[in-house]
Amino acid sequence: MEPAVDRLRRTLRSLGEPRLAPAEEPVQKRPPELGRLADLAGGEIVVEAERTGYLAVRHVYPVEHRHGHAPLSLALEARPETLGLLARDARLDSMDPSSAVYFDTETTGLGTATGTLVFLVGVGRFVTGGFEVTQYFLPGPDGEKAFLGGVREGLGETFLVSYNGKCFDAPLLQTRYLLQRERLALTRWPHLDLLRAARGLYRARVPDCRLGTIERMVLGVEREEADVPGFLIPGIYFDYLRSGAVEELARVFYHNLLDVLSLAGLGGAAAATMEGRLASPPASDLSGAGRLLELAGRDAEAEASYRRALLTARGEERAAMLRRLGFLLKRQREHVRAAEVWNALVESGTDRDGVAHTELAKHLEHRIRDYTEALAVVEMALQSGAHRAPGMRAALEHRKARLLAKQASRLTGPRPD
Structure with a gap:
């Protein structure tokens, strides 16, 4: 019929x-x-x-x-x-x-x-x-x-x-x-x-x-x-x-x-x-779902949605999703896993505003205390032009100066009395 x-x-x-x-x-x-x-x-x-x-x-x-x-x-x-x-x-x-x-x-x-x-x-x-x-x-x-x-x-x-x-x-x-x-x-x-x-x-x-x-x-x-x-x-x-x-x-x-x-x-x-039940939804839909889940405090499901989106996302879309995932993990105090995300974004060459470089440098400086590696990340951001956000270049220069001072202090050691 x-x-x-x-x-x-x-x-x-x-x-x-x-x-x-x-x-x-x-x-x-x-x-x-x-x-x-x-x-x-x-x-x-x-x-x-x-x-x-x-x-x-x-x-x-x-x-x-x-x-x-x-x-x-x-x-x-x-x-x-x-x-x-x-x-x-x-x-x-x-x-x-x-x-x-x-x-x-x-x-x-x-x-x-x-x-x-x-x-x-x-x-x-x-x-x-x-x-x-x-x-x-x-x-x-x-x-x-x-x-x-x-x-x-x-x-x-x-x-x-x-x-x-x-x-x-x-x-x-x-x-x-x-x-x-x-x-x-x-x-x-x-x-x-x-x-x-x-x-x-x-x-x-x-x-x-x-x-x-x-x-x-x-x-x-x-x-x-x-x-x-x-x-x-x-x-x-x-x-x-x-x-x-x-x-x-x-x-x-x-x-x-x-x-x-x-x-x-x-x-x-x-x-x-x-709920992740569709076979192959667009990455942008999964990212949108991740945002809604994150706002609702359902962090584990939000992370799963972001990671599934990253399987097919490319270019600027992928960079935006990595940023969201990185900040989600940072908020959960999953600092090591967050650093892995920041590093992936840095290596992708799509961190245009310097956010991932900055977050990775913070992790290396304050948690790992590897001033040499942190300084290398800051130098990379300055040389690659990853500082387009307002005030980012000045912030990176300030971080560089602080890292150089810490590095020098570590090399010279404490002065004798």
């Missing part, structure tokens, strides 16, 4: 390019063709708008489904403490990854004030044998109370996974509930916002951290022409309210569906990178 997402792509391609609706105030003039909308969206109707005031469409994927090159099952294999680290929220340390709710909203604007309406919410969760995405749609403003009731039921009571949802989706939804005189404290729920995780893990190799960029460069997802640019989405909804036409609105459903699938794929890939 043809997968639902492929069927949806094929149908939407036949509809042509999306168009931007006029900006006039929308007025719904005729009943929407919601049955046709559900058909175009490619899912199963689980809640009928005629009966409840809102529409819900469900899609189910096997856990082995690959979104890009990431199987959805990766998210189920995450360790709870990894989710807590990525979320910077210890409450997730005791949460079962299979209970996560992945959610994304489509709205009439980018603000979180009372004038912005949420009209589509995609909710994804793992169920027995698969991953289920239910899309809740608001056919018109009059049905908002029932629509929000359906969304509340769909979210359940667990922890949230989103992309920028802590700053946008959750506060906006919470505002809509308050306007309907209902309480749903979404901003207090345990919440893994993958935007923050993406910035920590992937910023070294992506031009920006928009979800479209991350899903393309990290997951290998290429959205097709069936998708619609986000800035067109409010206008498409307003056009639907005026005319009842659903063809372009189906593109918004497709956009939202891919967003939710990307949340599950990205959450699994991020956790797998942190």
